[in-house]
Amino acid sequence: MKKLSMKSTIINFVVLFIVFGILIVLCETGILSNYIKGILMVCCISIIMACSQNITVGYLGQIALGGAGFMGIGAYTAAMITKAMASANILVGDGAPDTLRFLIATLAGGILAAIFGVLVGIPALRLRGDYLAIITLGFGEIIRVVIQNLKFLGGKGFSEGSAGQALVGINRIANLYVVFWVMVVSVALMFTFIRSKYGRAIIAIRNDDIAASASGLNVTFYKVLAFTVSSFFAGIAGGVFAHYIGSLSAASFGWLKSTEYVIMVVFGGMGSLTGSVIAAISLSALPEALREFSNYRMLAYSVALIIVMVYKPTGLLGTYEISVTRLLNRIMGKKEPSLHAIKAEVEASKASEEDKEVQ
Amino acid sequence: MPDQIVTFILQVLNGLKIGSVYALVALGYTMVYGIIKLINFAHGDFIMVGSYALLYTMPIMVSLGMPAWIAVVMAIAICVLVGITVEKVAYKPVRKKGTNMSALITAIAMSLFLENLAQTIFGAAPKPVGTIFTFPDMIIGKVKVNGNTILTIIIGVSVMIALQFFVRKTRLGKSMRAVSEDGQAAILMGINKNRTITMTFAIGSGLAAVASLMYCASYPQATPTIGAMLGLKAFVAAVLGGIGSIPGAMLGGIVIGLVESLSKAYIGDLTGGVITSAFSDAIVFGILIVVLLVKPSGILGKNIGEKV
Numbered sequence: 001m002k003k004l005s006m007k008s009t010i011i012n013f014v015v016l017f018i019v020f021g022i023l024i025v026l027c028e029t030g031i032l033s034n035y036i037k038g039i040l041m042v043c044c045i046s047i048i049m050a051c052s053q054n055i056t057v058g059y060l061g062q063i064a065l066g067g068a069g070f071m072g073i074g075a076y077t078a079a080m081i082t083k084a085m086a087s088a089n090i091l092v093g094d095g096a097p098d099t100l101r102f103l104i105a106t107l108a109g110g111i112l113a114a115i116f117g118v119l120v121g122i123p124a125l126r127l128r129g130d131y132l133a134i135i136t137l138g139f140g141e142i143i144r145v146v147i148q149n150l151k152f153l154g155g156k157g158f159s160e161g162s163a164g165q166a167l168v169g170i171n172r173i174a175n176l177y178v179v180f181w182v183m184v185v186s187v188a189l190m191f192t193f194i195r196s197k198y199g200r201a202i203i204a205i206r207n208d209d210i211a212a213s214a215s216g217l218n219v220t221f222y223k224v225l226a227f228t229v230s231s232f233f234a235g236i237a238g239g240v241f242a243h244y245i246g247s248l249s250a251a252s253f254g255w256l257k258s259t260e261y262v263i264m265v266v267f268g269g270m271g272s273l274t275g276s277v278i279a280a281i282s283l284s285a286l287p288e289a290l291r292e293f294s295n296y297r298m299l300a301y302s303v304a305l306i307i308v309m310v311y312k313p314t315g316l317l318g319t320y321e322i323s324v325t326r327l328l329n330r331i332m333g334k335k336e337p338s339l340h341a342i343k344a345e346v347e348a349s350k351a352s353e354e355d356k357e358v359q
Numbered sequence: 360m361p362d363q364i365v366t367f368i369l370q371v372l373n374g375l376k377i378g379s380v381y382a383l384v385a386l387g388y389t390m391v392y393g394i395i396k397l398i399n400f401a402h403g404d405f406i407m408v409g410s411y412a413l414l415y416t417m418p419i420m421v422s423l424g425m426p427a428w429i430a431v432v433m434a435i436a437i438c439v440l441v442g443i444t445v446e447k448v449a450y451k452p453v454r455k456k457g458t459n460m461s462a463l464i465t466a467i468a469m470s471l472f473l474e475n476l477a478q479t480i481f482g483a484a485p486k487p488v489g490t491i492f493t494f495p496d497m498i499i500g501k502v503k504v505n506g507n508t509i510l511t512i513i514i515g516v517s518v519m520i521a522l523q524f525f526v527r528k529t530r531l532g533k534s535m536r537a538v539s540e541d542g543q544a545a546i547l548m549g550i551n552k553n554r555t556i557t558m559t560f561a562i563g564s565g566l567a568a569v570a571s572l573m574y575c576a577s578y579p580q581a582t583p584t585i586g587a588m589l590g591l592k593a594f595v596a597a598v599l600g601g602i603g604s605i606p607g608a609m610l611g612g613i614v615i616g617l618v619e620s621l622s623k624a625y626i627g628d629l630t631g632g633v634i635t636s637a638f639s640d641a642i643v644f645g646i647l648i649v650v651l652l653v654k655p656s657g658i659l660g661k662n663i664g665e666k667v
Contacts, residue, residue: 063463123652129459130398134594135651138644141591145641164637259467266464299479302472306465310452313461 008325039288041244044183046280050264052233058270060226061206063133065258066140072253074109074235075242079170081105098173106239113235121227137255148250166249174243202226269317370624376508378616379515383570384593385608387563393539393603394559400466403590404473405564409571410581412437414488427491435568442564477583485580511573595647601660
């Protein structure tokens with residue numbers, strides 16, 4: 001088993017390097033315009049955000065509508081840190097220093113978002129279902145209103161700040177190559193988190209929290225953990241966003257923004273990180289490709305969302321993960337080792353769901 | 360009478376006015392939640408539908424030589440139609456198949472759909488809504504009360520009394536209460552559950568139309584997102600009063616209205632300028648969080664233990 005996972009790790013890395021190589025070639029030869037690079041950047045941010053929301057919405061099975069609030073915390077924190085470092089002349093300069101500054105600030109944004117995630121999660125996660133959705137929405141809106149009214153987070157920031165204005169003058173030091181690897185590392189970390197014992201505990205809680213707590217899992221701890229991890233990566237996405245866009249306004253972190261990412265999760269499949277990646281890429285890139293129809297974007301999303309909910313309530317991919325290793329095996333005609341086991345599992349879960357319906 | 364007291368009375372009246380709007384909207388939330396356990400996120404947008412309906416039917420009615428108040432009836436009819444359609448097209452199929460979560464996502468999607476549809480059809484810019492009723496201002500001593508305020512409070516209170524009578528005394532109202540108490544048992548008693556649900560949506564949307572009339576009397580503008588914040592605050596009111604409880608929604612609405620108006624007026628002085636009136640939305644959501652943490656069943660709600 002260990003050998004197998006080693007092999008698939010190598011395969012995944014090879015594929016990633018090929019993708020990155022293609023990206024470098026396309027950028028350096030000038031085939032990709034700045035406009036397309038911008039779209040790719042937005043794709044990366046959306047991927048981190050959608051995956052982070054998938055941890056609460058998909059794996060924990062609780063709708064949280066405050067994601068954008070945590071993204072906002074990460075964005076403002078990271079922006080203030082780079083501003084502070086720039087004014088103190090620490091790590092300023094093209095190339096490595098700027099990149100390091102960007103990474104430090106983004107990480108700090110993620111950490112602060114995670115701290116707020118714990119603070120919000122402990123009270124909020126006592127509730128579930130509809131109530132959790134509403135309370136996280138409430139917290140998200142409070143974060144937004146507070147950011148909007150803090151003096152040092154508006155205008156030029158710090159002592160020159162004025163409440164109610166957009167924060168301007170953030171160094172646009174997010175480099176596409178770096179952001180690509182930030183995205184890859186974030187997604188990989190989330191993937192390993194979900195596959196770890198913590199992740200399995202979270203999935204167990206989603207399937208039946210009473211049974212999980214009867215088996216000795218500390219439900220509250222794991223719920224808060226999932227929420228914190230999700231907030232951390234939302235903060236990372238925010239940090240990247242701040243250094244890509246260059247100016248921040250609190251209004252762009254309202255609950256509608258959160259729902260946009262939840263839509264991506266739902267489209268991709270609740271409980272499928274690869275699904276979230278695909279959905280994030282297509283839902284960020286499609287509207288750019290169909291510029292004329294941009295007015296109808298949200299209209300089309302909402303209709304599609306209702307249709308998905310009516311016909312496939314778990315999202316397009318469900319909990320299915322796309323795997324390069326499996327694809328390669330299939331191309332080379334090898335039989336999958338555990339296909340039988342997977343089938344049996346699916347049958348069992350179907351049967352148990354039918355039982356639920358009968359009840 | 361000193362000036363402070365006059366301002367205080369005016370603020371209280373303002374709170375009652377906006378509170379009765381919240382109460383009417385909260386009633387829609389609470390009735391739907393009581394019967395199908397779904398937070399109808401699109402409910403706030405029914406208000407938006409109502410205000411656009413008022414905006415466009417009023418000139419038609421006037422040009423046809425009919426009194427302007429017929430537009431209100433038309434607006435209610437349109438809202439009821441939209442409410443029933445939303446229920447039949449989106450909620451019913453999802454309710455049959457999916458889980459609570461997919462129903463909630465559908466509701467959010469429906470809200471987005473209505474908002475964006477309105478934006479595509481009517482444009483994002485606010486449009487002025489004409490006034491239908493004019494009520495003379497009242498002057499009692501030093502207190503000069505706006506006619507609209509009195510009218511809004513009167514409409515709100517009378518609708519609430521009528522609704523209470525409907526739910527307590529009529530056959531349909533009783534069946535609504537029965538379905539929300541225990542859906543399966545209600546079916547066994549010969550109640551047509553689906554029709555009752557449809558009727559609940561119809562009444563809720565009708566109330567939203569009345570709320571939009573009252574809201575437009577004070578803030579005469581129709582925008583595609585008029586219902587979003589209003590709906591959320593009304594939802595907070597419903598939770599505060601105890602979701603599923605009709606008197607609770609009324610109480611919650613009034614309380615939220617009073618808190619909002621009084622906090623806008625006094626919070627700056629009370630906290631020495633640290634928290635200003637710009638925080639009023641945060642204060643309302645803060646109330647929500649406190650209620651959910653301290654007593655999730657709300658002031659008048661029943662405590663129901665969870666079934667394993």
